Amino acid sequence: MELYDVSEFWKFDLRVGLVRKAGKLRRTKKLIKLDVDFGTERRTIITGIADQYSPEELEGRKFIFVLNLKPKEFSGVKSEGMLIVAEIEDGRVYLLPVPEEVPAGTKVW
Template sequence: MYDVEDFWKFDMRVGLIEEAERVPNSKKLIKLLVDFGREKRVVVTGIADQFSPDDLVGKKMIFVLNLKPKKIMNVESQGMLILAEEDSGKVHLITVDDAVPVGTKVW
């Protein structure tokens, strides 16, 4: 079990996906360029087996920002996209209402 204080350590923010493209030589990876208002970041997500890049562009979604950057297939990912996944492995996008400004803290 985790203490609620552990949860508060995560910096989760609303980001607008401006660009999305498949990562070359990968079946599952999509590289995102995400606007968080004060900055833009590259985030790599492994959902290309269920979504195309075009499905993601223009969507506001929730991201974790204060993780250590991780190099995936020669692309540095500077955050993590939050998704919903069924036990079967089917993934669902969790979008944020257009009225919520980019960069808004999620808790």
């Protein structure tokens, strides 16, 4: 395992986001398009977990996202961040929900 100075970690802007809407991305098997509320702004974020979770399982829930990544396009839709999940060796993904009382937009560290 490679080790990094803690200053590398602080470069990432991790925030709590509330998934307002979620839907499968057309012509894909694994991609879900999320409309995420971060308190002062909303962003579109694409996540590749549709083979394990339905959009309905994500809507109305809070999760942690990385916001300061370069936008990336998936099937013609620009993703403006990344959902943080836990993944075990066999590829199973686990969602990391945030308690309801934590406001959208809260910085995570």
